[in-house]
Amino acid sequence: GAVVSQHPSWVICKSGTSVKIECRSLDFQATTMFWYRQFPKQSLMLMATSNEGSKATYEQGVEKDKFLINHASLTLSTLTVTSAHPEDSSFYICSAATGGNEKLFFGSGTQLSVL
Amino acid sequence: QQQVKQSPQSLIVQKGGISIINCAYENTAFDYFPWYQQFPGKGPALLIAIRPDVSEKKEGRFTISFNKSAKQFSLHIMDSQPGDSATYFCAAAGNKLTFGGGTRVLVKP
Numbered sequence: 001g002a003v004v005s006q007h008p009s010w011v012i013c014k015s016g017t018s019v020k021i022e023c024r025s026l027d028f029q030a031t032t033m034f035w036y037r038q039f040p041k042q043s044l045m046l047m048a049t050s051n052e053g054s055k056a057t058y059e060q061g062v063e064k065d066k067f068l069i070n071h072a073s074l075t076l077s078t079l080t081v082t083s084a085h086p087e088d089s090s091f092y093i094c095s096a097a098t099g100g101n102e103k104l105f106f107g108s109g110t111q112l113s114v115l
Numbered sequence: 116q117q118q119v120k121q122s123p124q125s126l127i128v129q130k131g132g133i134s135i136i137n138c139a140y141e142n143t144a145f146d147y148f149p150w151y152q153q154f155p156g157k158g159p160a161l162l163i164a165i166r167p168d169v170s171e172k173k174e175g176r177f178t179i180s181f182n183k184s185a186k187q188f189s190l191h192i193m194d195s196q197p198g199d200s201a202t203y204f205c206a207a208a209g210n211k212l213t214f215g216g217g218t219r220v221l222v223k224p
């Protein structure tokens with residue numbers, strides 16, 4: 001099956017710093033990428049949808065200036081958590097779609113811990 | 116507004132038993148219903164999926180039953196194994212995926 005690589009798998013940072021998470025589709029071109037956030041023992045919550053070359057669409061309640069998403073190519077999307085605070089600590093997961101809702105593949109996730 | 120409701124939240128089953136997880140949705144525009152399996156610290160992996168024009172789909176030990184009129188669907192895991200211990204999420208998709216709340220399954224040896 002298609003592979004989505006997410007990096008890093010975990011990151012620890014100090015409060016106030018910014019962290020960038022990368023999501024790459026390794027063997028297919030992703031027309032759309034999605035970013036999710038998951039708190040412990042909870043479900044995945046969609047944060048934003050990004051299409052290559054255009055601005056991301058953010059879900060209600062997600063601060064677009066805090067969670068910067070760039071989808072510069074058909075194989076790479078990045079999520080930057082700016083001025084991270086302890087409440088931003090969470091498991092972030094990306095997914096990539098190659099066309100249609102059946103062709104959706106998930107990355108392995110990034111655990112962010114903000115001290 | 117929770118568009119996909121999943122139950123139970125947790126489930127304990129003996130090895131060889133049947134695990135049953137139920138989901139209900141509200142939006143009739145959903146046209147694709149996947150189930151995902153997630154292990155701790157990992158992203159979800161697609162297990163099996165169904166479209167609303169089919170009432171049942173079976174792949175190995177996993178079966179989805181779908182009731183369009185009731186807007187409900189369920190996952191049955193037959194002959195449950197300790198390696199099946201994970202969190203399972205149902206989801207419903209239109210132009211984006213909406214997840215249920217998850218079910219933590221523990222299979223006891």
